[in-house]
Amino acid sequence: MEYPIGEFSKLTGLGIHTLRYYEQEGLIAPERNSSNRRCYSDKDLTWIEFIKRLKDTGMPIKEIKHYAELRATGDPTLSERMEMLVQHRQALDEQIAQLQEHKIKLDEKIEFYRNEIERVNNTNL
Amino acid sequence: MEYPIGEFSKLTGLGIHTLRYYEQEGLIAPERNSSNRRCYSDKDLTWIEFIKRLKDTGMPIKEIKHYAELRATGDPTLSERMEMLVQHRQALDEQIAQLQEHKIKLDEKIEFYRNEIERVNNTNL
DNA sequence: TCTTGACATAGAGTTTACTCTACATTGTAT
DNA sequence: ATACAATGTAGAGTAAACTCTATGTCAAGA
Numbered sequence: 001m002e003y004p005i006g007e008f009s010k011l012t013g014l015g016i017h018t019l020r021y022y023e024q025e026g027l028i029a030p031e032r033n034s035s036n037r038r039c040y041s042d043k044d045l046t047w048i049e050f051i052k053r054l055k056d057t058g059m060p061i062k063e064i065k066h067y068a069e070l071r072a073t074g075d076p077t078l079s080e081r082m083e084m085l086v087q088h089r090q091a092l093d094e095q096i097a098q099l100q101e102h103k104i105k106l107d108e109k110i111e112f113y114r115n116e117i118e119r120v121n122n123t124n125l
Numbered sequence: 126m127e128y129p130i131g132e133f134s135k136l137t138g139l140g141i142h143t144l145r146y147y148e149q150e151g152l153i154a155p156e157r158n159s160s161n162r163r164c165y166s167d168k169d170l171t172w173i174e175f176i177k178r179l180k181d182t183g184m185p186i187k188e189i190k191h192y193a194e195l196r197a198t199g200d201p202t203l204s205e206r207m208e209m210l211v212q213h214r215q216a217l218d219e220q221i222a223q224l225q226e227h228k229i230k231l232d233e234k235i236e237f238y239r240n241e242i243e244r245v246n247n248t249n250l
Numbered sequence: 251t252c253t254t255g256a257c258a259t260a261g262a263g264t265t266t267a268c269t270c271t272a273c274a275t276t277g278t279a280t
Numbered sequence: 281a282t283a284c285a286a287t288g289t290a291g292a293g294t295a296a297a298c299t300c301t302a303t304g305t306c307a308a309g310a
Contacts, residue, residue, distance in 0.1 A: 082238035113207035
């Protein structure tokens with residue numbers, strides 16, 4: 001299947017302007033029809049979903065662009081791309097670990113508040 | 126103990142400019158000495174550490190500012206502050222869950238690459 | 251044929267969170 | 281007394297990632 005940009009926008013949840021911006025930044029290169037309109041494919045859809053994943057895990061656009069370039073080059077870049085993903089997984093692990101630590105501290109703080117509120121209530125009896 | 130901004134910057138890892146910016150944005154209000162220099166206290170240090178935690182877990186400056194205002198008001202705002210933290214913990218839980226899902230998919234992708242690289246190697250024998 | 255809606259490009263504007271510059275003041279060591 | 285390093289304010293500049301505006305094209309329905 002092929003989709004014009006409006007439909008692809010709905011499929012991806014990404015806003016027409018954002019899709020054009022991504023193309024300009026070299027993240028994606030949809031086909032064009034005879035009237036120069038963008039024709040996004042199902043492959044583009046899979047690819048955009050992966051881009052979103054990279055973004056949501058904190059990879060900056062420039063780095064995704066680099067990955068996209070390697071991808072466009074094909075097989076000779078397979079190991080370099082894998083290397084990037086392995087690095088990124090490492091970063092993601094650390095990110096998750098840090099958030100979990102933050103969560104523990106946040107829970108403690110909430111517990112502290114619970115006690116404070118209790119204490120203040122009792123003081124005002 | 127009290128610290129001038131340069132020292133406090135080192136203690137917090139936050140850059141002098143950033144500390145002044147945070148003050149301007151209403152996140153922190155250090156004392157001033159007779160010559161108008163900022164005198165950060167240990168309480169400020171604890172508070173900044175908490176600000177960093179909120180920031181690192183994705184809370185925007187504006188919301189932290191709101192929390193800071195409630196904090197400055199004192200006891201009457203205890204439950205509202207706790208409410209904010211409970212909400213934020215919820216968001217954090219979701220954030221962590223999402224990252225964990227992303228990690229699983231990323232691992233799958235890496236596994237896919239491992240197989241692809243193997244396949245390409247064998248094809249070129 | 252005329253209008254309308256989706257699409258095209260180029261470039262300007264926005265938001266967030268800093269980060270830096272210019273210039274004045276002050277405390278301290280020589 | 282003077283030099284200098286740290287600090288002060290006000291305001292400009294930066295980077296990332298969008299987001300919007302102006303203007304033009306084009307295919308399809310009334």
